[in-house]
Amino acid sequence: MSKAYPSNLSHAQYEFLSDLIPEAKPGGRKREVDMWEVLNGIFYILLEGVRWRPLPGDFPAWQTVYTYFRNWRQDGTWLHIHDSLREWTRIEIERYPSPSEAIIDSQSVKSAAMVSQSVGFDAGKKIKGRKRFMTVDTLGLVLRVLVTAANIGEREGGKQVLQRVKQSGEQVSRLTILWVDGGFNGEFFMQWVMDFCRWIVQVVLRPEQTKGFVLLKKRWVVERTFGWLMGCRRLVRDYELLPETSETFIYLAMIRIMVRRLASFLTP
Numbered sequence: 001m002s003k004a005y006p007s008n009l010s011h012a013q014y015e016f017l018s019d020l021i022p023e024a025k026p027g028g029r030k031r032e033v034d035m036w037e038v039l040n041g042i043f044y045i046l047l048e049g050v051r052w053r054p055l056p057g058d059f060p061a062w063q064t065v066y067t068y069f070r071n072w073r074q075d076g077t078w079l080h081i082h083d084s085l086r087e088w089t090r091i092e093i094e095r096y097p098s099p100s101e102a103i104i105d106s107q108s109v110k111s112a113a114m115v116s117q118s119v120g121f122d123a124g125k126k127i128k129g130r131k132r133f134m135t136v137d138t139l140g141l142v143l144r145v146l147v148t149a150a151n152i153g154e155r156e157g158g159k160q161v162l163q164r165v166k167q168s169g170e171q172v173s174r175l176t177i178l179w180v181d182g183g184f185n186g187e188f189f190m191q192w193v194m195d196f197c198r199w200i201v202q203v204v205l206r207p208e209q210t211k212g213f214v215l216l217k218k219r220w221v222v223e224r225t226f227g228w229l230m231g232c233r234r235l236v237r238d239y240e241l242l243p244e245t246s247e248t249f250i251y252l253a254m255i256r257i258m259v260r261r262l263a264s265f266l267t268p
Contacts, residue, residue, distance in 0.1 A: 003058055007047040008040045012263040016088075017255075020081045022072075033060050041065035046252050049233025073248045082251045083171060085258040086141045092265050098174040099137035102165070104158055105181060105222040107132045108150045111238045118243045120151030130238045130246065132226075133161040138218070140225040142254045143172065147243035154183035159192060166197050177202055179218040229253050 009017070014036050024031040041059035045052065055062040072078050087097040108122040111129035121128045133146040146161035158180070165172055178199045190201045204219050229235045232253045240246045 003056075005040070005044055005056075007043040009036065009043065009259070010263060012266060013259045014039070016085070016259050016262050017081065020084055022077055033064055038065055038068050042069050042252065043256055045069075046232050046234045046249055046256070049236070049239075069248070073244065078248055078251050078255070082142070082255050082258075083168075085255060085262065086137075086143075087171070089141060089258045089261055090137075090139065092262060093139075095139070096174060098170065098172055099139075099143070100174045101138050101177045101179065101218070102135050102143055102172075102175055103138070103179040103218050103222045104133070104135045104161065104184065105219065105226075106154055106157060106183070107134065107226050109236075109238050115238060115241060117241060118147070118149045120149030122150035125150075130243060131157060132246070132250065133157040134222055134225060134250075135161055135165050136222050136225050138221060140221050140228070141258065142225065142250065143168065145247050145250050147238070147246040147250075155186060155189040158184050158189065162193065162197055175199060179204055181205070181216075181219055228257060 017039065018035070021035050037060050041055055041062075042065060044050070044059065045055065045065075052062045052066045055065060059065060090097055090099070108125045108127040108131045109129050110127055111119050115129075119129060120131075122131065127150055129150050131148050131150045131152055133148065135143040135145070137143060144161055144164040146157060146164065148157050148160070162178075165175075176199055178193060178197075179202050182203065182205050184201070185203045185205075193199050193201050202218075204216050206216060229250060232249070234249055235246075235253060238246055240249070
């Protein structure tokens with residue numbers, strides 16, 4: 001067992017994940033590594049923002065931890081775990097598994113020096129890096145995320161991430177209303193959402209002649225989710241060579257949040 005790092009899963013938290021962990025492939029060698037420790041190693045990378053090779057020695061070998069992270073990204077295991085936990089979290093607080101409303105927004109973040117793929121310049125925010133398009137329910141739980149170059153426009157990136165949401169099928173069967181900010185405003189975008197997704201777009205604009213912080217209806221929910229992500233050092237800046245890896249770390253951050261909530265519900 002590794003030291004008690006703040007990023008470690010408790011026993012109760014691991015119980016929620018254990019049933020979602022894939023079994024070892026049939027016909028191969030018996031799995032000898034402790035999956036609890038593998039997950040702790042991955043969450044250590046996420047929260048502390050270190051590289052894979054300097055992973056502390058009381059975790060399994062970094063090659064083993066990274067291989068599970070990469071393989072589960074490629075075969076969709078992380079996404080399956082994330083979606084299952086989101087449904088459980090909603091049910092636990094007596095909500096329908098499928099939300100009826102969603103919020104979409106984007107966040108531009110700087111990229112690390114060695115990152116070159118899918119990197120652009122956001123002229124509006126003066127940031128060179130990548131842009132995260134996020135769709136969340138009214139609880140702030142992520143439906144789907146898309147990471148692109150920072151120069152991708154709101155409506156263009158919005159269409160791509162909404163296509164992913166729509167492909168979720170039954171998970172969004174009740175979804176009817178999409179809340180957006182002014183960056184996604186526009187007749188062609190609204191018409192596309194109506195034709196392709198069958199959803200209604202509601203634009204929430206900042207009141208004119210206001211200064212400082214203003215709490216905007218529905219939009220504050222996705223801003224809070226962005227704030228949650230900033231608690232993970234690996235997500236403060238985009239260090240990943242592939243945008244798909246960035247998306248996986250975002251889902252992992254939400255997995256950690258949801259599994260902690262679910263475990264807290266059982267605490268007397």
